[in-house]
Amino acid sequence: MTGRRGRQADDNDGTVLADLNEAQILAQVLPPGGAPAGVLVGPGDDTAYLAVPSGRVLVTTDAMVLGRDWLDEWSSAADVGTKCVAQNAADIASMGGVTTGVVVTLVADPQTPVRWARDLSYAIADACAREGIAVLGGDLSSAPAGVRMVSITAVGEVSGAPVLRSGAQVGDVVAVSDALGRSGAGLLLLQGDPAARGPLVDYHLRPTPSYAQGPAARDAGATSMLDISDGLLRDADRIADASGVRLDLRSDALQVHVDALAPTVGDAAWDCVLRGGEEHTLLATFPSDVVLPDGWRAIGTVATGSGVALDGAAQEPGGWDHFHG
Protein backbone atom coordinates (compact mmCIF):
# COMPACT_ATOMS: atom_id res chain seq x y z
CA MET A 1 0.00 0.00 0.00
CA THR A 2 1.10 3.51 -0.71
CA GLY A 3 1.23 5.97 2.17
CA ARG A 4 0.29 9.62 2.05
CA ARG A 5 3.70 10.77 0.93
CA GLY A 6 3.52 8.52 -2.08
CA ARG A 7 0.44 10.34 -3.31
CA GLN A 8 1.69 13.87 -2.94
CA ALA A 9 3.15 13.94 -6.46
CA ASP A 10 -0.24 14.11 -8.14
CA ASP A 11 -1.68 16.72 -5.76
CA ASN A 12 -1.76 19.45 -8.38
CA ASP A 13 -1.97 17.55 -11.62
CA GLY A 14 -5.57 18.60 -12.29
CA THR A 15 -6.91 15.05 -12.55
CA VAL A 16 -10.71 14.96 -12.23
CA LEU A 17 -12.90 11.97 -11.39
CA ALA A 18 -13.90 11.57 -15.07
CA ASP A 19 -10.26 10.86 -15.97
CA LEU A 20 -10.20 7.60 -13.99
CA ASN A 21 -12.29 4.47 -13.62
CA GLU A 22 -13.85 3.58 -10.27
CA ALA A 23 -11.09 1.23 -9.18
CA GLN A 24 -8.47 3.84 -10.05
CA ILE A 25 -10.36 6.51 -8.11
CA LEU A 26 -10.65 4.28 -5.06
CA ALA A 27 -6.96 3.46 -5.25
CA GLN A 28 -6.27 7.20 -5.23
CA VAL A 29 -8.66 8.34 -2.54
CA LEU A 30 -8.84 5.55 0.04
CA PRO A 31 -6.35 5.83 2.88
CA PRO A 32 -4.49 2.71 3.95
CA GLY A 33 -5.39 0.99 7.20
CA GLY A 34 -6.56 -2.31 8.58
CA ALA A 35 -9.91 -3.21 10.09
CA PRO A 36 -10.17 -2.52 13.84
CA ALA A 37 -11.54 -4.94 16.43
CA GLY A 38 -15.20 -5.74 15.96
CA VAL A 39 -15.01 -5.33 12.18
CA LEU A 40 -15.15 -8.88 10.86
CA VAL A 41 -15.21 -7.72 7.22
CA GLY A 42 -14.29 -4.13 6.36
CA PRO A 43 -14.13 -2.20 3.07
CA GLY A 44 -13.68 -4.24 -0.11
CA ASP A 45 -16.55 -6.71 -0.01
CA ASP A 46 -20.24 -6.03 -0.71
CA THR A 47 -21.03 -5.03 2.84
CA ALA A 48 -19.21 -4.67 6.11
CA TYR A 49 -19.76 -7.35 8.75
CA LEU A 50 -19.60 -6.33 12.39
CA ALA A 51 -19.49 -8.02 15.76
CA VAL A 52 -21.73 -6.11 18.19
CA PRO A 53 -20.94 -7.18 21.75
CA SER A 54 -23.96 -5.45 23.32
CA GLY A 55 -26.36 -6.86 20.74
CA ARG A 56 -27.92 -3.39 20.18
CA VAL A 57 -26.94 -0.80 17.60
CA LEU A 58 -27.43 2.96 17.22
CA VAL A 59 -27.64 4.14 13.60
CA THR A 60 -27.74 7.69 12.26
CA THR A 61 -27.03 9.47 8.99
CA ASP A 62 -26.22 13.01 7.87
CA ALA A 63 -25.65 14.45 4.42
CA MET A 64 -23.89 17.62 3.31
CA VAL A 65 -24.65 19.23 -0.05
CA LEU A 66 -22.45 21.73 -1.89
CA GLY A 67 -24.13 25.12 -2.00
CA ARG A 68 -26.50 24.23 0.86
CA ASP A 69 -24.32 22.90 3.64
CA TRP A 70 -20.97 24.21 2.52
CA LEU A 71 -19.40 26.58 0.00
CA ASP A 72 -16.07 25.83 -1.66
CA GLU A 73 -15.22 29.51 -1.12
CA TRP A 74 -14.43 28.80 2.52
CA SER A 75 -14.72 25.06 3.16
CA SER A 76 -11.99 22.68 2.00
CA ALA A 77 -12.67 19.01 1.32
CA ALA A 78 -10.99 18.25 4.64
CA ASP A 79 -13.35 20.66 6.41
CA VAL A 80 -16.38 18.96 4.85
CA GLY A 81 -15.21 15.48 5.79
CA THR A 82 -14.32 16.45 9.34
CA LYS A 83 -17.65 18.21 9.88
CA CYS A 84 -19.70 15.35 8.45
CA VAL A 85 -18.05 12.91 10.87
CA ALA A 86 -18.72 15.33 13.75
CA GLN A 87 -22.41 15.66 12.87
CA ASN A 88 -22.85 11.91 12.97
CA ALA A 89 -20.73 11.22 16.04
CA ALA A 90 -22.53 14.00 17.94
CA ASP A 91 -25.87 12.37 17.13
CA ILE A 92 -24.64 9.05 18.53
CA ALA A 93 -23.19 10.84 21.59
CA SER A 94 -26.49 12.59 22.16
CA MET A 95 -28.10 9.20 22.76
CA GLY A 96 -25.42 8.48 25.36
CA GLY A 97 -23.57 6.26 22.89
CA VAL A 98 -20.14 5.81 21.36
CA THR A 99 -19.65 5.78 17.59
CA THR A 100 -17.93 2.63 16.39
CA GLY A 101 -18.07 2.85 12.58
CA VAL A 102 -19.10 4.90 9.57
CA VAL A 103 -19.91 4.30 5.91
CA VAL A 104 -19.34 7.17 3.51
CA THR A 105 -21.07 8.09 0.25
CA LEU A 106 -19.71 10.66 -2.18
CA VAL A 107 -21.95 11.72 -5.06
CA ALA A 108 -20.04 14.09 -7.31
CA ASP A 109 -19.86 15.86 -10.65
CA PRO A 110 -17.27 13.90 -12.73
CA GLN A 111 -15.32 17.16 -13.10
CA THR A 112 -14.60 17.12 -9.34
CA PRO A 113 -10.83 17.02 -8.81
CA VAL A 114 -9.54 13.65 -7.63
CA ARG A 115 -7.56 15.62 -5.08
CA TRP A 116 -10.79 16.94 -3.55
CA ALA A 117 -12.15 13.40 -3.15
CA ARG A 118 -8.89 12.20 -1.68
CA ASP A 119 -8.66 15.10 0.80
CA LEU A 120 -12.23 14.34 1.86
CA SER A 121 -11.49 10.66 2.31
CA TYR A 122 -8.30 11.26 4.28
CA ALA A 123 -9.97 13.84 6.54
CA ILE A 124 -12.80 11.41 7.29
CA ALA A 125 -10.23 8.71 8.09
CA ASP A 126 -8.28 11.11 10.34
CA ALA A 127 -11.38 12.34 12.17
CA CYS A 128 -12.50 8.76 12.73
CA ALA A 129 -9.07 7.57 13.84
CA ARG A 130 -8.93 10.28 16.52
CA GLU A 131 -12.15 8.88 18.02
CA GLY A 132 -11.44 5.19 17.50
CA ILE A 133 -14.12 4.97 14.79
CA ALA A 134 -13.76 2.46 11.94
CA VAL A 135 -14.40 3.49 8.33
CA LEU A 136 -16.43 0.46 7.23
CA GLY A 137 -16.97 1.21 3.57
CA GLY A 138 -18.74 3.54 1.21
CA ASP A 139 -20.06 4.33 -2.21
CA LEU A 140 -19.08 6.61 -5.05
CA SER A 141 -21.63 7.85 -7.58
CA SER A 142 -21.52 10.45 -10.33
CA ALA A 143 -23.86 13.42 -10.35
CA PRO A 144 -25.00 16.17 -12.73
CA ALA A 145 -22.68 19.11 -13.33
CA GLY A 146 -22.10 21.21 -10.23
CA VAL A 147 -23.55 18.67 -7.79
CA ARG A 148 -21.46 17.34 -4.92
CA MET A 149 -22.90 15.57 -1.88
CA VAL A 150 -21.28 13.74 1.01
CA SER A 151 -23.32 11.41 3.20
CA ILE A 152 -22.10 9.55 6.24
CA THR A 153 -23.99 6.86 8.11
CA ALA A 154 -22.67 6.04 11.56
CA VAL A 155 -23.24 3.06 13.82
CA GLY A 156 -22.63 3.08 17.54
CA GLU A 157 -23.30 1.38 20.80
CA VAL A 158 -24.64 2.44 24.16
CA SER A 159 -24.19 0.68 27.46
CA GLY A 160 -27.73 0.26 28.76
CA ALA A 161 -30.68 2.32 27.59
CA PRO A 162 -30.08 5.28 25.26
CA VAL A 163 -31.12 8.79 26.34
CA LEU A 164 -34.10 10.00 24.30
CA ARG A 165 -35.59 13.46 23.73
CA SER A 166 -38.77 12.44 25.46
CA GLY A 167 -37.68 11.86 29.05
CA ALA A 168 -37.48 15.39 30.52
CA GLN A 169 -39.40 15.67 33.80
CA VAL A 170 -40.85 18.76 35.48
CA GLY A 171 -38.29 19.96 38.03
CA ASP A 172 -35.26 18.73 36.05
CA VAL A 173 -32.26 20.95 35.44
CA VAL A 174 -31.52 21.95 31.81
CA ALA A 175 -27.80 21.92 31.05
CA VAL A 176 -25.31 22.16 28.20
CA SER A 177 -22.04 20.26 27.83
CA ASP A 178 -19.94 23.03 26.32
CA ALA A 179 -19.99 26.50 24.73
CA LEU A 180 -22.85 27.88 22.62
CA GLY A 181 -22.93 29.95 19.44
CA ARG A 182 -19.38 29.35 18.22
CA SER A 183 -20.36 27.80 14.90
CA GLY A 184 -23.01 30.42 14.20
CA ALA A 185 -20.54 33.19 14.99
CA GLY A 186 -17.94 31.59 12.74
CA LEU A 187 -20.44 31.40 9.88
CA LEU A 188 -21.32 35.07 10.41
CA LEU A 189 -17.63 36.01 10.15
CA LEU A 190 -17.24 33.98 6.93
CA GLN A 191 -20.33 35.58 5.41
CA GLY A 192 -18.71 38.96 6.09
CA ASP A 193 -15.31 37.87 4.77
CA PRO A 194 -14.74 34.45 3.16
CA ALA A 195 -11.05 34.76 4.14
CA ALA A 196 -11.87 35.25 7.85
CA ARG A 197 -9.94 32.97 10.21
CA GLY A 198 -9.74 32.40 13.96
CA PRO A 199 -11.12 30.01 16.57
CA LEU A 200 -14.81 30.67 15.80
CA VAL A 201 -14.32 30.16 12.06
CA ASP A 202 -12.27 27.05 12.81
CA TYR A 203 -15.07 25.70 14.97
CA HIS A 204 -17.64 26.38 12.25
CA LEU A 205 -15.52 24.64 9.60
CA ARG A 206 -14.39 21.73 11.77
CA PRO A 207 -16.51 21.39 14.91
CA THR A 208 -14.85 19.40 17.67
CA PRO A 209 -17.62 18.42 20.09
CA SER A 210 -16.69 16.41 23.16
CA TYR A 211 -18.40 13.14 22.30
CA ALA A 212 -17.50 11.66 25.70
CA GLN A 213 -19.98 14.05 27.31
CA GLY A 214 -22.83 11.96 25.90
CA PRO A 215 -22.02 8.74 27.78
CA ALA A 216 -21.02 10.85 30.82
CA ALA A 217 -24.46 12.46 30.86
CA ARG A 218 -26.15 9.10 30.40
CA ASP A 219 -24.18 7.62 33.29
CA ALA A 220 -25.07 10.64 35.46
CA GLY A 221 -28.77 10.03 34.86
CA ALA A 222 -29.70 12.45 32.07
CA THR A 223 -33.44 12.18 31.42
CA SER A 224 -33.37 13.64 27.88
CA MET A 225 -30.65 14.75 25.50
CA LEU A 226 -29.83 15.88 21.96
CA ASP A 227 -27.04 17.74 20.25
CA ILE A 228 -27.60 21.36 19.24
CA SER A 229 -27.55 21.17 15.46
CA ASP A 230 -30.23 23.71 14.51
CA GLY A 231 -29.98 26.28 17.33
CA LEU A 232 -30.49 26.21 21.12
CA LEU A 233 -34.09 27.44 20.99
CA ARG A 234 -35.15 25.11 18.19
CA ASP A 235 -33.48 22.07 19.74
CA ALA A 236 -34.72 22.91 23.24
CA ASP A 237 -38.19 23.10 21.72
CA ARG A 238 -37.73 19.57 20.38
CA ILE A 239 -37.07 18.25 23.89
CA ALA A 240 -40.01 20.26 25.23
CA ASP A 241 -42.26 18.90 22.50
CA ALA A 242 -41.13 15.27 22.82
CA SER A 243 -41.35 15.36 26.62
CA GLY A 244 -44.57 17.37 26.93
CA VAL A 245 -42.94 20.04 29.12
CA ARG A 246 -41.64 23.63 28.95
CA LEU A 247 -37.93 24.43 29.08
CA ASP A 248 -37.31 27.65 31.04
CA LEU A 249 -33.90 29.08 30.15
CA ARG A 250 -32.17 31.83 32.14
CA SER A 251 -30.35 34.67 30.41
CA ASP A 252 -27.94 35.09 33.34
CA ALA A 253 -26.76 31.49 32.77
CA LEU A 254 -26.32 32.09 29.02
CA GLN A 255 -24.50 35.40 29.48
CA VAL A 256 -21.08 33.70 29.76
CA HIS A 257 -21.52 32.27 26.23
CA VAL A 258 -22.64 35.65 24.91
CA ASP A 259 -19.68 37.39 26.54
CA ALA A 260 -17.29 34.93 24.86
CA LEU A 261 -18.61 35.88 21.40
CA ALA A 262 -19.37 39.59 21.82
CA PRO A 263 -15.80 40.86 21.25
CA THR A 264 -15.86 39.21 17.80
CA VAL A 265 -19.47 39.46 16.62
CA GLY A 266 -20.83 42.29 18.79
CA ASP A 267 -24.60 42.60 18.97
CA ALA A 268 -25.09 39.34 17.07
CA ALA A 269 -23.76 37.33 20.03
CA TRP A 270 -27.18 36.68 21.59
CA ASP A 271 -28.58 35.52 18.27
CA CYS A 272 -25.63 33.15 17.80
CA VAL A 273 -26.13 31.67 21.28
CA LEU A 274 -29.90 31.27 20.94
CA ARG A 275 -30.25 30.39 17.24
CA GLY A 276 -26.81 29.39 15.91
CA GLY A 277 -26.77 25.91 14.36
CA GLU A 278 -24.11 23.24 13.84
CA GLU A 279 -22.79 23.71 17.37
CA HIS A 280 -23.13 20.03 18.40
CA THR A 281 -22.79 20.91 22.07
CA LEU A 282 -25.11 18.56 23.95
CA LEU A 283 -28.31 19.83 25.57
CA ALA A 284 -29.74 17.59 28.29
CA THR A 285 -32.00 17.51 31.30
CA PHE A 286 -31.01 15.99 34.64
CA PRO A 287 -32.90 15.30 37.87
CA SER A 288 -32.34 18.30 40.16
CA ASP A 289 -30.42 16.25 42.74
CA VAL A 290 -27.82 15.06 40.21
CA VAL A 291 -24.29 16.45 40.32
CA LEU A 292 -23.70 17.52 36.71
CA PRO A 293 -20.75 15.81 34.99
CA ASP A 294 -17.57 17.91 34.65
CA GLY A 295 -17.97 20.58 31.98
CA TRP A 296 -21.75 20.67 32.09
CA ARG A 297 -23.40 23.94 33.09
CA ALA A 298 -27.03 24.54 34.08
CA ILE A 299 -28.93 27.00 31.89
CA GLY A 300 -32.50 26.53 33.12
CA THR A 301 -35.17 24.23 34.47
CA VAL A 302 -38.00 22.06 33.19
CA ALA A 303 -41.52 23.30 34.00
CA THR A 304 -45.08 22.36 33.18
CA GLY A 305 -46.38 23.73 29.89
CA SER A 306 -44.96 23.68 26.39
CA GLY A 307 -42.26 25.31 24.29
CA VAL A 308 -39.22 27.28 25.41
CA ALA A 309 -39.11 30.39 27.59
CA LEU A 310 -36.27 32.80 28.33
CA ASP A 311 -36.56 34.53 31.71
CA GLY A 312 -40.22 33.55 31.67
CA ALA A 313 -40.98 34.96 28.20
CA ALA A 314 -42.09 32.44 25.54
CA GLN A 315 -39.66 32.21 22.61
CA GLU A 316 -40.19 31.43 18.94
CA PRO A 317 -37.93 28.45 18.14
CA GLY A 318 -36.04 30.19 15.29
CA GLY A 319 -32.87 28.46 14.20
CA TRP A 320 -32.31 26.45 11.07
CA ASP A 321 -34.97 24.55 9.16
CA HIS A 322 -33.75 22.65 6.09
CA PHE A 323 -36.80 23.21 3.92
CA HIS A 324 -38.04 26.48 5.36
CA GLY A 325 -34.83 28.55 5.46
Ligand SMILES: [Mg+2]
Ligand atom coordinates in the same frame (compact mmCIF):
# COMPACT_ATOMS: atom_id res chain seq x y z
MG1 LIG B 1 -28.78 15.53 16.47
